[in-house]
Amino acid sequence: MRAEAEDTVGDAGSLGPEIRTGFSGRTRKPVPRWVAYFQFAVFVGIGIALLIGGLRRYDAAQPIAGGRTTTGTVTTVNTGQNCGRHGCSTYWVPTIQFTANGRGFTFAGPESGSSMNTGDQVQVSYDPSNPAFARDLSAGVGEAWMLMLFGALAILIGSASFLLGFRRLHTALNLKSARDESGWVGHSGLHSVWGISAAVVVMVAIVVFVLAVHLQPALAPNALAYEVGSVLVTSVTVRVPAKINLQLAVGPPRPDGYHGLVTVFHAVSLFDDVTAAPAETDSVTVTGEGAGLVPEDADNLALRAVRALRQSLAERAGAGGSGGVGGGGGADGVAGVAAGGGIAVTIAKRIPVAGGMAGGSADAAAALVACNELWATGLSQAELCEIAGQVGSDVAFAVLGGTAVGRGRGELLTPVPAAPATYHWVLALADGHLSTPTVFRTLDRQRQGQQVADPELSAELMQALNSADPVKLGAALSNDLQEPALTLFPALRKTLDAGREAGALGALVSGSGPTCFFLAGSSDEATDLANALSGAGICRAVATATGPAAGASVI
Numbered sequence: 001m002r003a004e005a006e007d008t009v010g011d012a013g014s015l016g017p018e019i020r021t022g023f024s025g026r027t028r029k030p031v032p033r034w035v036a037y038f039q040f041a042v043f044v045g046i047g048i049a050l051l052i053g054g055l056r057r058y059d060a061a062q063p064i065a066g067g068r069t070t071t072g073t074v075t076t077v078n079t080g081q082n083c084g085r086h087g088c089s090t091y092w093v094p095t096i097q098f099t100a101n102g103r104g105f106t107f108a109g110p111e112s113g114s115s116m117n118t119g120d121q122v123q124v125s126y127d128p129s130n131p132a133f134a135r136d137l138s139a140g141v142g143e144a145w146m147l148m149l150f151g152a153l154a155i156l157i158g159s160a161s162f163l164l165g166f167r168r169l170h171t172a173l174n175l176k177s178a179r180d181e182s183g184w185v186g187h188s189g190l191h192s193v194w195g196i197s198a199a200v201v202v203m204v205a206i207v208v209f210v211l212a213v214h215l216q217p218a219l220a221p222n223a224l225a226y227e228v229g230s231v232l233v234t235s236v237t238v239r240v241p242a243k244i245n246l247q248l249a250v251g252p253p254r255p256d257g258y259h260g261l262v263t264v265f266h267a268v269s270l271f272d273d274v275t276a277a278p279a280e281t282d283s284v285t286v287t288g289e290g291a292g293l294v295p296e297d298a299d300n301l302a303l304r305a306v307r308a309l310r311q312s313l314a315e316r317a318g319a320g321g322s323g324g325v326g327g328g329g330g331a332d333g334v335a336g337v338a339a340g341g342g343i344a345v346t347i348a349k350r351i352p353v354a355g356g357m358a359g360g361s362a363d364a365a366a367a368l369v370a371c372n373e374l375w376a377t378g379l380s381q382a383e384l385c386e387i388a389g390q391v392g393s394d395v396a397f398a399v400l401g402g403t404a405v406g407r408g409r410g411e412l413l414t415p416v417p418a419a420p421a422t423y424h425w426v427l428a429l430a431d432g433h434l435s436t437p438t439v440f441r442t443l444d445r446q447r448q449g450q451q452v453a454d455p456e457l458s459a460e461l462m463q464a465l466n467s468a469d470p471v472k473l474g475a476a477l478s479n480d481l482q483e484p485a486l487t488l489f490p491a492l493r494k495t496l497d498a499g500r501e502a503g504a505l506g507a508l509v510s511g512s513g514p515t516c517f518f519l520a521g522s523s524d525e526a527t528d529l530a531n532a533l534s535g536a537g538i539c540r541a542v543a544t545a546t547g548p549a550a551g552a553s554v555i
Helices: 033-065 131-173 193-214 301-318 330-339 359-374 381-391 395-400 436-446 459-467 470-476 482-488 491-501 523-536
Strands: 004-006 018-020 069-084 087-100 103-108 121-126 228-233 236-253 259-279 283-288 342-349 403-408 412-415 423-429 506-509 516-520 541-547
Touching (some): 033 131, 236 359, 236 459, 236 470, 259 359, 259 395, 259 423, 301 342, 301 359, 301 381, 342 359, 359 381, 359 395, 381 395, 395 403, 395 412, 423 470, 423 523, 436 482, 459 470, 470 506, 470 516, 482 491, 482 506, 491 506, 491 516, 516 523, 523 541
Antiparallel strands (some): 069 087, 069 121, 121 228, 236 259, 259 342, 259 541, 403 412, 423 516, 423 541, 506 516
8 A cells, every 4th residue: 555645844843744644544753863773783793693693503503512621710629528547538519501502500519529629620521411411412403493593584674664664755755766855764663763662672572582592501510510421631640659657677589689667657748749631642741849759751640550451341341340420421431431542751859769668669559549530430549559569569549558567478458457546757857868679689688598587576666656645756766678778878877966966756767768757746846856957968858748548548
């Protein structure tokens, strides 16, 4: 139906030619052209934004639906401690946000989760076939199509209204171009106060809908706990303690070349930090105390521990073992992860190298614990200790920590049921090194022609630990390797004598040496003793420590 134009009669405030609409017969005046432009820009702008948002929403929903992992961000971290008679270990409970099927989720990570900091990126493994995720996928695609539909509708309404207004004015005035009537456009139905108000209401409703879709709150922590298989961290750092031997009784050489031992291990708070991260090939990097003396090749004990864990996982998978693996992968899945790439091991050392404190064994234990966490193998501490015993004599104890009796080569461990107590130690680090095999060979030479009995556990030492009496403990310390160590490193005699003169309750060479340790009655006495040894100038460095310390623990 055509519209008819009438000349406008009036003063300068008139609104130009009136247009009589054919549907209602009402005469309506045109509106300023900027109103039409503004309305067109609003409709089309919002329409384009909705189209882009819909496309992005659709694109975000697609790749996640076919996968099992995505990247999450640690938002908060809560910590706690599990304490036992051998000390305390820290656990972390991270809250992690991640996106699946285009929608954000939040969940609380496992209590035994690795050490994490706010902002850390982690990989989240989940089951996309879970009904909750299937619903989210359908909702995500549906929301995408709805956004694109609203966008197309907004563009259509804005364009149609704009073009119809020009067409009506053009028809009414019988002009070649509506632009010939400068400053005005014809009435399209939306070019009015009520029409524009209605358009604004519709646009606000659309915007509210879009915000409701995209800014909906994430699920509360633990809401997705049953839907998330596991959290795979990109690296794991383990802190592992040094050890001293409160007793080291050495028997005669065995046919396999080793000596039978009875030893009482005691973990002290001097730590190495070992980080394991996925890599193309196995490698090791060492920094800190004595780094230049540590091999950075396949002979490194930490890398040997990584290989031993891989082999154990492969054997378990071949035997059909479950492995206790998170994420539903089973032993086969974990063995595949372990064999699928290398491990980059980074060791930050504080434990002296070749100092009789099992620094290399500690690093191997830390590598085992780190890879166990990184690969989510689910192996227990006892299972890790079994693998550790294959790597080295002292490795299993570094996994266990606390105070324990070691037999065999030292790998057969029994925790000591000692009374709760904290002992204060001073460690004198020598300016030199001793080779453990050399010290054992020296012991064998010194014992030549003697009848060497099988080693026995010291009852005096056990009584001292049970009573938590540092004076009795100091008197019960013993080490069969001390005399050969002193023969090879005579300067250690001065160190031991200086410690005794400064009031130490007990003084002993640690393991095969050359580190010497001293027992003090309290923290203040340990500080005074350390100052005395340092001032005497008889050792390279002095450190204080407490024990027993927890074994290798994720930090």
